[in-house]
Amino acid sequence: MEKVGILIEFKDDKIKKTNYGVITLARQQGCELYALVLNGNAAACKEQLQQYGIKKIIDIASKEGPLQWHPVKWARAVVAAMDHFGINTLCGLTSAQGKELLPRIAADLDAPLVMDCTDVVLNERAAKKSQFSGKTVATIKVNGNHFIFGIRPNAIEKQPDPCEAEVIPFQTTVDKEALVVKEIKLQTHTGIDLTEADIIISGGRGMQKPENFAILFECAQVIGAAVGASRAAVDAGWAPHSMQVGQTGATVSPKVYIACGISGSVQHFAGMKTAGLIVAVNTDPEANITKNCDYYIVADLFEIVPILSRQLKLVVGENQLT
Amino acid sequence: MRIYVCVKHVPDSAATITIRGNNQIDESVTFLLNPYDEHAVEEGVRLKAQIGASEVVAVTLGKEAAINTLQSVLAMGADRGILIKTNDRPDSIFTARALKAAIEQDGKPDIIFTGKESIDSEGMQTMFRLAAALDMPVATNVVAFSIDREHAFVECEMEAGVRQLLEMPLPCVIGTGKGLNKPKYPTFIDIRKAKQKEIKQIVLASLKIEKPAASMEISELKLAVEQRQPKELKGQPQEIVKELIQVLRDEAKVL
Incomplete structure (x- = not known):
C-alpha cells in the first residue's frame, strides 16, 4: 500500500x-x-x-x-x-x-x-x-x-x-537558515478566509462605493460566509486585494458563490468557476455572468441583499431553535 | 548591482483558447508579458533607479515569438534581454535549470525578480526551483520590498490579510505579487528606444542541460466544459429571495 x-x-x-x-x-x-x-x-x-x-x-x-x-x-x-x-x-x-x-x-x-x-x-x-x-x-x-x-x-x-x-x-534537527521570519503582521480586516469558506458573497463594480460593502459583510455574517470582490472593485480601491477573487486574486471553490454587481469577466471566472453553485445578482440581464451561472436575479443588489440578510436571519434563528 | 528579471510570454487571458492535437493550444492568439512578471520588471527598474550603477537583464525561455515580450520588458526599462530559444515546452524542473545556466553564463546575479506564477500553466514553482538550483533564499507573493547593502526585506501576502515579513541575504529570488507596485506603461518613445536595446539569443540545446530524473508533462488538454444552465429567479424581491433561500437550503445544503 x-x-x-x-x-x-x-x-x-x-x-x-x-x-x-x-x-x-x-x-x-x-x-x-x-x-x-x-x-x-x-x-x-x-x-x-x-x-x-x-x-x-x-x-x-x-x-x-x-x-x-x-x-x-x-x-x-x-x-x-x-x-x-x-x-x-x-x-x-x-x-x-x-x-x-x-x-x-x-x-x-x-x-x-x-x-x-x-x-x-x-x-x-x-x-x-x-x-x-x-x-x-x-x-x-x-x-x-x-x-x-x-x-x-x-x-x-x-x-x-x-x-x-x-x-x-x-x-528533526533544525538548522539556522539564511531566510529569517521577522514578523507575522495582521492587517485589519476580514474574518473568514476566502479559500476556506463554504459560501462567498462577492461585490463588483455594481457596489458603487467602498462603504456599500457593509451590506455584503452584514449578510455574510449571518451565515458565516466570506466576502470577496472583483478586480474592478479592488482596482477602484473599494476593497483590499486580499479580498479579490479571480485571475490575479484568490482561486476559490465554495459550495455557493453569490456574485453581486459583477459582470463576470473571463478573469473573474478563472477564480471561481469551480464553485458548487453560482448565483448572480445583476441589473443587466445581458451581463456575462448570467450566461454561466446556476441562478440569476435581474435586480438591484441594494434591494435584494438587505432582504436576503433579513430573511437569512429568520432562517438561521429558526435553525437554532430546532 | 546586477538585476535579473525572469519573464514569460503567455497567451492573453482574454484570448479565446482552442486546443490543437491532444495537449497543446492553438498559438495563433495574442501573447503578452505574464501579468505577474510586469511587477517583477517594474520592481527591478525601480531598484535600479533607486541605487544607480545597475543593469536590469530580462531572461525568458520560449519560441522566437517571445522576443515580443522581451521588447515590452525593454520598453518598460530593462537594459537588455536574453531569449533561451526552443520550440519545446519544457516543464518547470527543466526551465529552472535552463534559466540558471543562462543567467550564470551571462553574469553573477545580485537579485532575481520574477512573477509569483504564470497565468498560462499556473505552476507556481519555477522561482523556487531556480532559487534551489542557485542556492539562494526565495520569497513568494511579495507585496513590499526594500534592500540594504546585504539584505532584502520583504512582506509576503498570506491569506485573509495576514502578511509575513522576511529578511534574506542577497543574492536572493523575489516572486512578485500583485500589490507590489503599479507598472508604468511605456510611452511611444520608450518603445522606440527599446528597439535599440540588445536581445541575445541562446539556443536551449547549447546550454547542454542534463535531462533531469523527474519530469511533468501535459498528457491531455481539454477545454473546460461550461455545463451550467442558468435559471432566472423572477418575481417580487421578497419572493425572489425566498426562492433563493430555498435553493441554498435544499440544493446547495448550506443552511
Whole structure:
C-alpha cells in the first residue's frame, strides 16, 4: 500500500476543514495515510483526524519543541519526515501556506509538483488542474521518485470514515537558515478566509462605493460566509486585494458563490468557476455572468441583499431553535 | 548591482483558447508579458533607479515569438534581454535549470525578480526551483520590498490579510505579487528606444542541460466544459429571495 503524507494546515491553532477533502481523496484510493503536523497540535487534532480515516499522525518537532512558523525550516522538516517514514507522495492544500511550502519541498527533493489540482489519481501519477485562466483542464503526468500535489481547497468533497489514530512523535534537527521570519503582521480586516469558506458573497463594480460593502459583510455574517470582490472593485480601491477573487486574486471553490454587481469577466471566472453553485445578482440581464451561472436575479443588489440578510436571519434563528 | 528579471510570454487571458492535437493550444492568439512578471520588471527598474550603477537583464525561455515580450520588458526599462530559444515546452524542473545556466553564463546575479506564477500553466514553482538550483533564499507573493547593502526585506501576502515579513541575504529570488507596485506603461518613445536595446539569443540545446530524473508533462488538454444552465429567479424581491433561500437550503445544503 502506497504511503501518502498529508500536510495538515491550521488556522489560529484550529484544523482547517479543507484538510478533510485532501484526506478523503487519498484515502479513497486505498493509500496508507500519514498526517503530518508541524505546529505541536498533533494530539489536539487526533479526534478530528481519525474521523476521516487517518491512522497515523506524525507529530513533527525539534529538540526544543514545536516548530515556530518558518517556511524553509518547515519544508525541510517535512522532507526529513518523508524520508524517515518512507513517504514518497505528499498531498497538501493550494492555500497561501501550501504555496509557500509545497514548492519549497518539491525544489528540495527535485520532485515533480502539481499545484491547484482538482483531482489526482495517485497510482497513475496523474493530476487534473485548470490552465489558461480556467479555460482548459490539463491532465499532468508526473515522473520521479517523489510526487507532490497541492489540492485546490474545497475541490474534493469530504467523507468521514472513523477509525482510531495513533500519534507518532518525530524529532528533526533544525538548522539556522539564511531566510529569517521577522514578523507575522495582521492587517485589519476580514474574518473568514476566502479559500476556506463554504459560501462567498462577492461585490463588483455594481457596489458603487467602498462603504456599500457593509451590506455584503452584514449578510455574510449571518451565515458565516466570506466576502470577496472583483478586480474592478479592488482596482477602484473599494476593497483590499486580499479580498479579490479571480485571475490575479484568490482561486476559490465554495459550495455557493453569490456574485453581486459583477459582470463576470473571463478573469473573474478563472477564480471561481469551480464553485458548487453560482448565483448572480445583476441589473443587466445581458451581463456575462448570467450566461454561466446556476441562478440569476435581474435586480438591484441594494434591494435584494438587505432582504436576503433579513430573511437569512429568520432562517438561521429558526435553525437554532430546532 | 546586477538585476535579473525572469519573464514569460503567455497567451492573453482574454484570448479565446482552442486546443490543437491532444495537449497543446492553438498559438495563433495574442501573447503578452505574464501579468505577474510586469511587477517583477517594474520592481527591478525601480531598484535600479533607486541605487544607480545597475543593469536590469530580462531572461525568458520560449519560441522566437517571445522576443515580443522581451521588447515590452525593454520598453518598460530593462537594459537588455536574453531569449533561451526552443520550440519545446519544457516543464518547470527543466526551465529552472535552463534559466540558471543562462543567467550564470551571462553574469553573477545580485537579485532575481520574477512573477509569483504564470497565468498560462499556473505552476507556481519555477522561482523556487531556480532559487534551489542557485542556492539562494526565495520569497513568494511579495507585496513590499526594500534592500540594504546585504539584505532584502520583504512582506509576503498570506491569506485573509495576514502578511509575513522576511529578511534574506542577497543574492536572493523575489516572486512578485500583485500589490507590489503599479507598472508604468511605456510611452511611444520608450518603445522606440527599446528597439535599440540588445536581445541575445541562446539556443536551449547549447546550454547542454542534463535531462533531469523527474519530469511533468501535459498528457491531455481539454477545454473546460461550461455545463451550467442558468435559471432566472423572477418575481417580487421578497419572493425572489425566498426562492433563493430555498435553493441554498435544499440544493446547495448550506443552511
